[in-house]
Amino acid sequence: MASWPYSTSQWQGLRAAKLSASPLCEPCLRREVVEAATVVDHVVAIAKGGDPFPPLSGLMSMCTECHNIKTNAKDHPNATGFRRALKGFDVDGNPIDGEGWEPGAFEGRAIDGQGPARKTNEDLVLILPDQEGDLWV
Template sequence: MADWPYNTAAWQRLRRAKLAVTPLCEPCERRGDIVAANAVDHRVSIASGGDPFPPLNGLMAMCHACHNTKTAAVDRAGGKGVRFKGCDVNGLPIDDAHPFLAEGDTPSKDGKEGDRDRWGT
């Protein structure tokens, strides 16, 4: 079934629980914006071997705009691979998988090489 697990009661409970715990869009928060989350996304897609019903830290609360951007960038053929556009207050990309943040390439907010604050773990 193409919509699985999204058409199940278990997913709807998990989605509600995530939005109750994390009511704001996580990528927008990284940019310093306060936007209500209304979508829940798997941090590791089911197609990539992710758990369909992961613990809450395996999910990301997002606004529809961020969810659509992420889906177009990594879940569809021809996507550019950068899930989230923009930088945090330190000028670093908010997408922790951004090529700019390759290990050892970029100083962290405290100036130490390769010791960045990776979010979502």
Template structure:
């Protein structure tokens, strides 16, 4: 973390202000967890042409774990270069929806459809005869 811009007083002030404004991890919130953020991340990495000192909407508050996962998926990964901008995010939120906003199941309910009536389970079971083998 000794590289520009992270070694400047300007970045330290920006980081402190951002964490004061957004103290919880954004990625954990999407997954339905509440975790204190300790890392401020550039939404557009500096290595991809992002500004070193963006406005607060260009920054994300993350916990160390989520920051490591995000960095490993992104263009900062170094050895991992793909034609896609970002690898899909794995996992589900507390409601069972995928965390990846581009996932085809995103915002689709996995629960019972309100237009259908529930069928009792006993009507779905198939009897294989008497339990005693008769």
């Protein structure tokens, strides 16, 4: 991390401000996993035209694992761009990294996160005619 802009006091201050504002890994939080952020990542890499000193909204607090996955998928010079930068799904079943999804793919489907996507009792319990089944959920 000794190369410009990471060796500057301006970057160190920006990094500290981002980690103070968002101390947990943002991609992990979307999966409801609590993990401390140790890395501050440029949303748009400097090598791909990103601002070296963007506003805090142009930065993302990440754990080392999420940062390495994102960097290898999107920011690395040999990255093909076909891998997802942020793996996994949020609690509503939506991909964390929405790239590549058809616009309107989820239209007409209520996703409120307040309950299961299907009637789980019907999916998990076999009720025979004239008999009551116990609920497992």
